[in-house]
Amino acid sequence: GQNIDQPTEMTATEGAIVQINCTYQTSGFNGLFWYQQHAGEAPTFLSYNVLDGLEEKGRFSSFLSRSKGYSYLLLKELQMKDSASYLCAVISQAGTALIFGKGTTLSVSS
């Protein structure tokens, strides 16, 4: 089976840096995605990691360690608009469906 764990909630202040962790257990690994979802809206793609290491994209970076079954999303220079749910997902063994965690709700305050 597959299991994705991430913290339920996190809080941070504007301008700060926050790291959202995700651990996963999968039978087979085809890649890990991070999505951002604002309340009442669709998930939007942030990053994809399939090899170990750090992928940087502007204020957002994502890290993967396949041996540890671990990933994190790093958000720098936080803005109020970053308040959202952040979803960690792995691709199913068949390489089709996304298996999501429950999401981490990030609240950014001034």
Place this chain on the structure above:
Amino acid sequence: DTGVSQDPRHKITKRGQNVTFRCDPISEHNRLYWYRQTLGQGPEFLTYFQNEAQLEKSRLLSDRFSAERPKGSFSTLEIQRTEQGDSAMYLCASSGSGVETQYFGPGTRLLVL
């Protein structure tokens, strides 16, 4: 292309009624997925199409649910004899072939009274 679109955006129905949702994927994408999301949870996979062929169905997809993609373009998801437990956001996503990023539509929020 403006992305994945879904219709309707909101649907309120009474228990026992049938409902149908539509999804129009990004035009060049041949893969289409349906997910269901309830409050405080991540999306859960329901089913997947490659072109017009339905290749994978989750155990979550009971006999009351049926999905089609007749010409390999838009897709419909029908729920028969709706139950209150069907209340959720129904999300559609599309992607190209292989392990590619799935792009989500705005979702259809269903409320069953």
